[in-house]
Amino acid sequence: MKRLFIVCLFLIFAFQNEGITQVNKAKHVILIGFDGLGSYAIPKATMPNLNKLMESGSYSMEARTVLPSSSAVNWASMLMGAGPTAxxxxxxxxKTPEILSHEVTKYGIFPSIFSLIRDQIPIAKTAVIFTWEGIGYLVEQEAIDLVHNSESEELNIAKAIEVINKGETTFMFLHLSEPDGVGHNIGHDTPEYYKELETVDAKIGQLIDAISAAGKTDDTIILLSSDHGGVNKxxxxxxLDEIYIPWVISxxxxxVNHEIKDLIMTYDTGATIAWILGLDMPKSWRGKPVEDSFNSF
Known part of the structure; x- marks a missing residue:
């Protein structure tokens, strides 16, 4: 009887932890950020690659930015697991905090997913590849193995594919500036904006194809989001057109093919990545993992 009881406990524990085992199969996490990609536009856009990513994973079109719904404040919140007042x-x-940060790391700014990885998994490799130079002020560059900045999205995509092919990087953040440029210069919710989204979708396809060609599909989690939407220019x-952003994970x-109903704030992105990688989060972080996007754990 005692032996049967122990076996039952073991089976219960194994069942409860099945989802964690599945998550831990992920050796690579890639966060793709498209500047100015508003959720409002996605149902009206021609984006087959994004649709496939949603069908193969979990998604929400009602994830929310922090306020103001603009770039640096939201990229910082996404990577730092907390809002602007923290x-x-x-x-x-x-470029520097306008409010005194609640805490700073040895790298001089509020803790981000990059310093968490460096401090807790020193052997892990990380990369940040970005188009908008403002991203450079929001990451702890000394804690990152590869920092690459180019105004050319094509060069940044090529660098990201190079990183994927090497297969050594645990976490990569790829920032791309479009469709924000079209939104500012021509306008959101315009024919030109939707045309640009076709180009955005082609870039998603390039990255998915690169992961597949490298044989990394089964151990790579892709997370796609944005910093804000937009109205007019x-x-x-x-x-809501400004604060609703896409949140897609696969x-x-x-x-699979799961619409997330829970509230997602952009700072939950950093928390979700930390959870996937088994990291302890600082007490100052306010994000929480989007656990509804994963199978039972």
Whole structure:
């Protein structure tokens, strides 16, 4: 009887931890950020690769930015697992915190997913590849193995594919500036904006194909999101077209063709990546893992 009891406990434990085992199969996490990609546009856009990514994983079109719904404050929140009153970056083009950060790492800014990885998994390799130079002020560059900045999205895609092919990087953040440029210069919700989304979708396809060609599909989690949407030629306001952003995740352990109903804030992205990688999160982080996107754990 005692032996049967022990076996039952073992089976219960194994069942409860099945999802964790699946998540831990992910050896690589890639965060793709498209600047200015508003959720409002996706149902009206021609984006077959994004649709396939959603069908193969979990998604929400009602994830929310922090306010203001603009760039630096939201990229910082996404990577730092907390909102602007904690990390201190509060404006579109923040280069240094306008509010005193609650805490700073040895790298001089509020803890991000990059310093968590460096401090807790020293052997892990990380990369940040970005188009908008403002990203460089929001990451702890000394904690990152590869920092690559180019105004050319084509060169950045090529560098990202190079990283994928090498297969050594645990976490990569790829920032791309479009469709934000079209949104500012011509306007959101315009024919030109939707045309640009076809180009955005082609880039998603390039990255998915590269992961497949490298034989990394079964151990790579892709997470795709944005910093804000837009109205007319601007953003930063409180409208849903500005604050609703896509949140899409696909890979081992992720539910298939699943719409996430839970509230997602952009700072939950950093928390979800930390959870996938088994990292302890700082007490100052306010994000929580989007556990509904994963199979039972």
């Amino acid at each position: 990390h201190g970056f509060t404006e579109w083009g923040s 601007g953003h930063g306001g409180k409208s 890979g081992p352990g992720v539910k």
